[in-house]
Amino acid sequence: MGMDAKTFVDFLQSEKDKCSTFFFDYEIDSENRFSRCFWADSVSRRANIVFGDVVVFDTTYNTNKYGLIFAPFVGVNHHSQTILFGCGFLSDEGTESFVWLLDKFLEAMPSGAPKLIITDQDPSMTKAIAQVFPQTVHRYCLWHILNKFSDKLSPVIFRDHYQSIRSVIVHSTTSDEFEESWKGVMESAALVQNDWLNLMYDLRHRWVPAYFLNVFSAGISSSQRSESSHAFFKRYISNKNALMDFIVRFNKALRNQRHNELVADHIDMNERPKVMSNWPMETQMVKVYTKTKWLEFQKEVVLSHHYYVEQLSTGIEFWVYHVMNFQGSSSSKPRVLTHDVQRNDVYCSCMKFQFDGIPCRHMLAFFRINQVFHLPDKYILKRWTQGAKVGALFSLPEKNVIDDPERCLMSRHWNLSFRSSVLVDAASMTEEGTKFLHEQFDHIDCKMKELNICIPSSNASENRRSMDGAIAIIDPCVIRTKGCGDKCILYT
Incomplete structure (x- = not known):
């Protein structure tokens, strides 16, 4: 009944009331129509601290009946899973709108601007990124x-x-x-x-x-990472959704996405992949990398045995080598490996370590023939390790809660709900944990009855926010975006 946008904003405000580290902002146009917004919860903001160095930003997926542009900021965690840093809605794809959205992203994220952002080739987006993220490398989607x-x-x-x-x-x-x-x-x-x-x-x-x-x-x-995120959320949301339909379904999808990360964490803690050789470096790194990155590293280890190293030149500062495949043809191009003798650093022309953060097969071949049995710390990127989130500053500044009984109640309710959900997620991983938590719930239930704690009844009209004096937020008009029909599909 024309209250969709108002209800959506009220919902985001209620999330902010429950948890002061929930970030959101919105704007209306001259006709009081809902025009744009950005939001990010505490989990997304904390994830950005560790994994926010690379961000993919894509706006080609239609998720609501108004045709508002859905603009998620996504990245990858230490399991190479897609994670969400924040998202927004825009009513147009002009430079000014992108500047507003990027400014809100920068305001919300504790780690600041990303080192690299990947987008499509929208000229307005390109201008906005250059203005808001001047030190960020902007790469077009492959x-x-x-x-x-x-x-x-x-x-x-x-x-x-x-x-x-x-x-x-x-x-x-x-x-x-x-x-x-x-x-x-x-x-x-x-x-x-x-x-x-x-x-x-x-x-x-x-x-x-x-x-x-x-x-x-x-x-x-490629922004295919963002497209895979779209494909995931598409199982829950569609272009027929009202804004409130969208946010309810979106949050359900987000919970499932985060549960997948929890499952991957559990696998790393309780399972150990098999090593394929007695090389100490394999034994070392199988305990360090997450399973996903270990398998990628192991592949490079196996392929390194297909290469030999030939010294080209020596000097006071640098030694240069060719790394070539035993089975390569005469036209095969060797990789050039440079050893900085003073710093004891190794660089390969394939640039895999610089781009992906995993030592390449050429570097590993060099380490093997030089009897480097353990991978030096300088070549172990923490964001790919099982302990990627350990030791990071995972606290966001809490603002003082207004001295309002209703807000205090909401804050206490959210804190208890959050702690409970963490325990449920952890316990549900095993039968023993599930049984134990059931027993504890029974104990808590009895204790609450002993304390004679009851839920006071209240009049719904007393708890509802008064609309008197508030600015009316009108639902947006239906718009048509430039890229809403694009699909990011690569040939294989």
Whole structure:
């Protein structure tokens, strides 16, 4: 009955009343229509402290009947699972709207601006990021880059040479290497010179310059991470939802997502993957990495046995090596590995460690022949370890609760609910824990009866917020977004 936006805002305010570390803000337009908002709960804000170095921001999924732009900020945790840092609604995709949203994200997140943000190629978004996050590396989504080829190449050529084109973008480490590899791909595709030169110009100067920067990206090259998050939430929400329908369903999905992280934590604490060799480094790291990252590291360990190391030059400061595959062809390109003798640092031209935070097979081959039995701490990225969240500042500043009996009651209720939910999540992992918690609930129930604690009845009209003097928030008009129909699907 025209109260959807007002009820939605009241709900977010009630979450703020229950927990002062819940962050939200909203704005209305000149006609008092709900136009935009941003919110992030305490769990998301705490996760950002540890995992907020890389953020994926995408606005292409329609989640409500008004066509408001759903704008989630997502990242990856130490299990490589998608996690949510915060999200918002926008009524338009103008630069001013994106600036407002990014400002709210910056205000909410304790760790500040991310080191890297991945988005599509929306010009308004690009301008806003440069303004609000001037020190953040902005990388375009790989899928959106590749999608440009469908406008410039025939569908058959694009399909047949997709993997080669993708490989050129992903694996090139310098602009010169990119240009050389790109020329080879286009000649194999039998394109005339003018066509591939035009494409190369767009790639080199407009689409992928950030790929030549030495920046950690947590293994993410595409907003497909955000799309996978959309796919997850799509099981719960749709473009037919009112705002209150959306938030109820969204919170249910978020609880399930966080439960998956809890399950992964439980597996790490109670299961140990098998090692495939007696190399001490394997035994070391199987106890350090989460299972997901251990399997990735183990794959590199296995592949490292396929490589040999050949010394090229020595000097006072640097020693240079070629790392080559035993079964490589004569045209195979060796990786260049540089050893900084003074600092005892190792760098590989494949840049996997810089981009993904996991030592590459070439570095591991070097360690093996030099009898480095344990991986040095400098090559162990804490965000990928089982103890990623240990020792981090997981407390957010609490604001004083207003001396209001109703708000005090809500705050106490939230704190008890939160502690209870944590215990239930932990106990439900095992039969023993479930049985124990049931017994404790029975004990608590009896104790509460002994204390003669009862729930006082109240008149609903007395507890309801008065609407007198409040600004009316009108439901938004139905809008049409630019990218609401896009799907991020990569060829395999």
